[in-house]
Amino acid sequence: MTLFTPDLGPGERSEPGPGAILIPSWLNLEQQEWVVGQFRCWTQGPVPIRAAKVRGHEMSVRTVCLGWHWQPYKYTREATDVNGARVLPFPDWMVRLGRRALRDAGYPEDQVNAYTPDTALVNYYDASARLGMHQDKDERSLAPVVSLSVGDDCTFRFGNTEHRGKPYTDLRLRSGDLFIFGGASRLAYHGVTRVHPCTAADGCGLDTGRINITMRTTGLTD
Numbered sequence: 155m156t157l158f159t160p161d162l163g164p165g166e167r168s169e170p171g172p173g174a175i176l177i178p179s180w181l182n183l184e185q186q187e188w189v190v191g192q193f194r195c196w197t198q199g200p201v202p203i204r205a206a207k208v209r210g211h212e213m214s215v216r217t218v219c220l221g222w223h224w225q226p227y228k229y230t231r232e233a234t235d236v237n238g239a240r241v242l243p244f245p246d247w248m249v250r251l252g253r254r255a256l257r258d259a260g261y262p263e264d265q266v267n268a269y270t271p272d273t274a275l276v277n278y279y280d281a282s283a284r285l286g287m288h289q290d291k292d293e294r295s296l297a298p299v300v301s302l303s304v305g306d307d308c309t310f311r312f313g314n315t316e317h318r319g320k321p322y323t324d325l326r327l328r329s330g331d332l333f334i335f336g337g338a339s340r341l342a343y344h345g346v347t348r349v350h351p352c353t354a355a356d357g358c359g360l361d362t363g364r365i366n367i368t369m370r371t372t373g374l375t376d
């Protein structure tokens with residue numbers, strides 16, 4: 155296991171894998187707190203936050219979706235595995251935020267402007283939640299996935315595109331960090347091996363646990 159611990163200042167970009175970009179403290183505390191406020195609204199419904207079931211087993215992570223509802227192996231407009239309600243729309247501000255993420259990561263302006271994510275998976279991890287190694291491949295588009303974290307730190311395992319095993323790199327994602335799965339890393343295996351309780355930045359808006367938002371492009375039309 156390698157531990158990727160670049161000595162990065164806030165906002166400094168690094169590339170832990172080809173096309174994978176990490177920018178620490180990309181969101182400031184005020185923005186983090188605002189995102190947490192949005193999260194609290196999203197969890198109120200119409201589709202409540204829930205633990206998805208993968209092959210009959212509840213995940214330890216709980217998820218609420220925007221734009222399209224993710225259930226293992228597919229996206230639907232209605233949360234047919236929860237209460238049948240239509241998920242909240244994908245907010246315009248999140249499209250703008252996604253574009254700013256790509257711009258700050260160094261993407262060319264034409265790709266920045268073309269970036270139009272249409273779904274977000276918003277995960278909540280309590281202190282014991284984990285996410286096994288997987289690829290984000292239920293989307294038909296290979297547009298980059300933009301990930302934002304708020305709250306407690308986690309150990310994020312960033313692997314290879316072939317299988318769940320080594321080589322992988324363990325890196326610490328902290329409150330406010332931006333991570334992008336693009337280019338050759340778009341289909342890299344990844345997971346969360348642990349959450350580090352009581353490490354959240356003071357003032358981030360979340361007392362316990364961790365929120366992660368991944369915005370994605372489904373490639374689907376109604």
Ligand SMILES: O=C(O)CCC(=O)C(=O)O
Nearest residue numbers: 275277290310346366368
């Ligand atoms: O929580 C994270 O940092 C990653 C989340 C993730 O991989 C997913 O929702 O597919």
Ligand SMILES: [Fe+2]
Nearest residue numbers: 288289290344
């Ligand atoms: Fe993922």
